[in-house]
Amino acid sequence: xxxxxxxxxxxxxxxxxxxxxxxxxxxxxxxxxxxxxxxxxxxxxxxxxxxxxxxxxxxxxxxxxxxxxxxxxxxxxxxxxxxxxxxxxxxxxxxxxxxxxxxxxxxxxxxxxxxxxxxxxxxxxxxxxxxxxxxxxxxxxxxxxxxxxxxxxxxxxxxxxxxxxxxxxxxxxxxxxxxxxxxxxxxxxxxxxxxxxxxxxxxxxxxxxxxxxxxxxxxxxxxxxxxxxxxxxxxxxxxxxxxxxxxxxxxxxxxxxxxxxxxxxxxxxxxxxxx
Amino acid sequence: xxxxxxxxxxxxxxxxxxxxxxxxxxxxxxxxxxxxxxxxxxxxxxxxxxxxxxxxxxxxxxxxxxxxxxxxxxxxxxxxxxxxxxxxxxxxxxxxxxxxxxxxxxxxxxxxxxxxxxxxxxxxxxxxxxxxxxxxxxxxxxxxxxxxxxxxxxxxxxxxxxxxxxxxxxxxxxxxxxxxxxxxxxxxxxxxxxxxxxxxxxxxxxxxxxxxxxxxx
Ligand SMILES: Nc1ncnc2c1ncn2[C@@H]1O[C@H](COP(=O)(O)OP(=O)(O)OP(=O)(O)O)[C@@H](O)[C@H]1O
Ligand SMILES: [Mg+2]
Numbered sequence: 001x002x003x004x005x006x007x008x009x010x011x012x013x014x015x016x017x018x019x020x021x022x023x024x025x026x027x028x029x030x031x032x033x034x035x036x037x038x039x040x041x042x043x044x045x046x047x048x049x050x051x052x053x054x055x056x057x058x059x060x061x062x063x064x065x066x067x068x069x070x071x072x073x074x075x076x077x078x079x080x081x082x083x084x085x086x087x088x089x090x091x092x093x094x095x096x097x098x099x100x101x102x103x104x105x106x107x108x109x110x111x112x113x114x115x116x117x118x119x120x121x122x123x124x125x126x127x128x129x130x131x132x133x134x135x136x137x138x139x140x141x142x143x144x145x146x147x148x149x150x151x152x153x154x155x156x157x158x159x160x161x162x163x164x165x166x167x168x169x170x171x172x173x174x175x176x177x178x179x180x181x182x183x184x185x186x187x188x189x190x191x192x193x194x195x196x197x198x199x200x201x202x203x204x205x206x207x208x209x210x211x212x213x214x215x216x217x218x219x220x221x222x223x224x225x226x227x228x229x230x231x232x233x234x235x236x237x238x239x240x241x242x243x244x245x246x247x248x249x250x251x252x253x254x255x256x257x258x259x260x261x262x263x264x265x266x267x268x269x270x271x272x273x274x275x
Numbered sequence: 276x277x278x279x280x281x282x283x284x285x286x287x288x289x290x291x292x293x294x295x296x297x298x299x300x301x302x303x304x305x306x307x308x309x310x311x312x313x314x315x316x317x318x319x320x321x322x323x324x325x326x327x328x329x330x331x332x333x334x335x336x337x338x339x340x341x342x343x344x345x346x347x348x349x350x351x352x353x354x355x356x357x358x359x360x361x362x363x364x365x366x367x368x369x370x371x372x373x374x375x376x377x378x379x380x381x382x383x384x385x386x387x388x389x390x391x392x393x394x395x396x397x398x399x400x401x402x403x404x405x406x407x408x409x410x411x412x413x414x415x416x417x418x419x420x421x422x423x424x425x426x427x428x429x430x431x432x433x434x435x436x437x438x439x440x441x442x443x444x445x446x447x448x449x450x451x452x453x454x455x456x457x458x459x460x461x462x463x464x465x466x467x468x469x470x471x472x473x474x475x476x477x478x479x480x481x482x483x484x485x486x487x488x489x490x491x492x
């Protein structure tokens with residue numbers, strides 16, 4: 001049932017498909033034979049220890065890194081650095097960075113409309129109108145003319161999300177979107193992402209927020225040492241991980257996250273046993 | 276010994292005229308050197324190998340040789356290739372080229388100081404290399420560069436005194452003329468020095484003003 005390479009993108013094609021992806025930096029192999037597929041509208045979370053290659057995977061998908069072997073298909077279309085311009089790729093996939101990477105010399109609205117106006121050729125008034133709609137969606141309509149330096153980290157990340165959405169990508173990649181935030185600002189960003197998930201946006205979210213991953217995702221991928229070791233619905237991965245590596249990682253994460261997840265998991269088990 | 280400036284007064288207007296030549300040469304070289312330097316600096320960090328090497332070599336040679344030699348090459352050297360330039364033109368071209376080398380190096384530094392994340396965000400938003408440079412990197416780089424550019428301007432005004440070796444009647448040259456008729460060497464060069472100081476101070480103040488405006492905006 002896999003599409004052959006020259007098939008036209010069709011609704012049945014996965015939004016994102018990675019086949020046999022391999023990536024190394026010099027002699028260090030960071031990704032080994034990664035294959036995965038994301039359906040349209042699906043939300044997957046990628047978890048795993050530091051250095052396991054999560055960021056590199058996301059960066060290979062949006063072509064911030066060249067890949068050594070394998071292929072990446074977006075909407076059924078094989079992404080190829082020679083054939084696709086930055087613009088082509090940006091229309092398919094957007095990326096949210098841990099450090100926001102807003103443009104500090106531009107106002108919030110300018111950050112958002114820069115690419116639609118200059119790259120997609122959307123007329124400025126139209127782009128601005130759409131930009132304002134996106135700002136309202138992330139709850140920052142009143143920050144239209146603010147500079148990034150005047151915003152909190154949480155607000156910056158919400159602007160970054162609006163900026164990515166302004167390109168109308170088919171898939172959004174999030175690389176630890178809340179890891180650089182003060183704890184009290186994490187919630188407002190996760191709310192925006194959860195809202196996107198409800199609206200049917202296709203997303204791949206690299207995160208250390210286990211509770212959030214559990215809540216928002218359709219599927220969780222566990223990565224370790226450049227491989228996807230285990231994947232499945234969040235209930236399975238979080239409550240009944242198959243592999244010892246996954247168990248160990250989740251135990252460690254629980255120590256970080258605190259007792260919340262343990263309790264949530266315990267509740268769930270109690271309920272499921274009770275029924 | 277007492278200083279006596281009265282002998283200089285009749286020649287003050289000549290000194291001012293020299294200063295105005297200095298200003299003209301400096302302003303011209305400053306502007307052209309800036310434009311050329313930004314170009315050289317942008318090429319210096321470009322992803323196209325051969326061009327980048329040429330820009331690197333250009334900067335290397337200019338920063339590694341004395342301005343005086345560069346001026347001599349243009350004024351005394353080029354005629355042997357059949358290219359005779361008037362002294363003022365040769366002088367301004369020399370200053371421009373010299374300044375563009377230093378500005379190019381400043382621009383390279385300014386561009387490289389812009390965080391890598393800005394390039395990455397631009398790329399995933401679909402911007403090409405040229406668009407990224409124009410909309411994202413240069414506007415930030417120029418801000419980083421302003422203090423160094425300011426220094427370069429001040430240096431340029433001072434170094435323009437070397438144009439006197441091409442017999443251009445800029446401030447230093449006129450100073451020597453005034454000294455040779457008044458014999459008041461100390462007084463003459465105190466006045467000449469003061470005029471340079473005023474010009475460099477005004478430049479510094481103007482640049483501080485620009486810098487403040489740019490960083491607040
Ligand atoms: N540009 C690079 N050059 C060399 N090595 C790199 C580069 N980028 C990443 N690496 C290495 O690749 C490995 C995987 O890095 P990656 O950032 O993908 O991990 P990660 O799973 O995102 O980790 P974290 O949870 O800490 O963000 C690490 O060992 C890292 O040092
Ligand atoms: Mg990472």
